[in-house]
Amino acid sequence: MDNERKKDPLSAYREEFPITKRFVYLDHAGVAPISRRVESVLMRFIGEALEEAMFKYGVWMSRVDEIRKKCAMLIASEPEEIAFVKNTSHGLSIVAEGIEWRRGDNLILYEKEFPSNIYPWINLRRKGVELRFVPSRNGRIHIADIKRLMDSRTRLVTISSVQFSNGFRINLGELGELCKRRNVLFCVDAIQSLGVIPMNVKEFQIDFLSADGHKWLLAPEGTGIFYCRKGLEEKLNPPLIGWKSVRREFDYDRIDFDLKTDALRFEEGSLNLLGIFALGAAVDLLLEVGIDAVEKKVLELGDLIIEEAERRGFLVNTPKSRDERAGIVSLSGEFDPVWVKDNLREMGIMVNVRGGALRVSPHFYNTCEEIEFFFKSLERLVKYS
Secondary structure (H helix, E strand, O other), X not given: OHHHHHHOHHHHHHHHOHHHHOOXXXXXXXXXXXXXXXXXXXXXXXHXXXXXXXXXXXXXXXXXXXXXXXXXXXXXXXXXXXXXXXXXXXXXXXXXXXOOOOOOOEEEEEOOOOHHHOHHHHHHHHHOOEEEEEOOEOOEOOHHHHHHHOOOOEEEEEEEOEOOOOOEEOOHHHHHHHHHHOOOEEEEEOOOOEOOEOOOOOOOOOOEEEEEOOOOOOOOOOOEEEEEOOOOHHHXXXXXXXXXXXXXXXXXXXXXXOEOOOHHHHOOOOOOHHHHHHHHHHHHHHHHHOHHHHHHHHHHHHHHHHHHHHHOOOEEOOOOOHHHEOOOEEEEOOOOHHHHHHHHHHOOEEOEEEOOEEEEEOOOOOOHHHHHHHHHHHHHHHHHO
């Protein structure tokens, strides 16, 4: 074990993930396991709520403030640009329903996006908004295609930083620069990249970003972050309004509809403290490891997956270039991916199927030995299927 840790300094963090003792978990693009420190924070809050309740409220709110700062560090924003939301769909819907659309406006999105980044926009057709779909070019998105779809009535481009199916990673910097030049709002679904590759909303000129915590952030389902660039908050009409939307939120006897002027206006009611504290512990772990170190390890594991897949004659559907992928590698071959996935799970290996292919998505605590074990198991299944 000591020799292994000398080779891979991140291997010590495997102790944070008890799931590694029983399973090979390679589905962080789906629902990730939580760490021991997330469990510890959850149990602490439950104990406090059980034994102290509102006596701890001030402490809890201070913790929320600190976690907001950590989440801002993760994407290089200001804390007041961050709102806690239920999930990615929640954040994207804030944008979709908050913009004052005019009949004849249009927005641009990728034709093969995850449904969370399609349905909120389809719902705008009732307002006379046109949807313009970017075609898939062998699993890639060409920014030139996005540029061609833009005109004077284009209000917004919405895109996933990494595509859920084949793992294609778009150049956010180039796309952000295009949107800036054309005075088009830029919205990013970051759920398949946040926690595994660096994110800088200022550098990429992102206006809105949404991401749930249950994938690469290694937090439980049900809590995420929504980023709204400073200066745009008051241009979004909050689709949900509640007692926390206003400045004087604790003055219950006074009705004064004076909305907050930062992203906190989108936190309309009582917060999911359990989820936020868990998210905070998960973000702490990632910041401790370092996102650059996480990216390096995950890309190395991706290199190994691609190498082993090609050596066995499987088709790799994910771009091989490191700057065009993050944590997802998609592969297919002369096998039924659903049957293989189900049988791998029986063997204690968790992968998934998307786009008719096997999707493998390791995180920083996974090992080369686990990748090799996965391929030996896959090879055995394919041979006898």
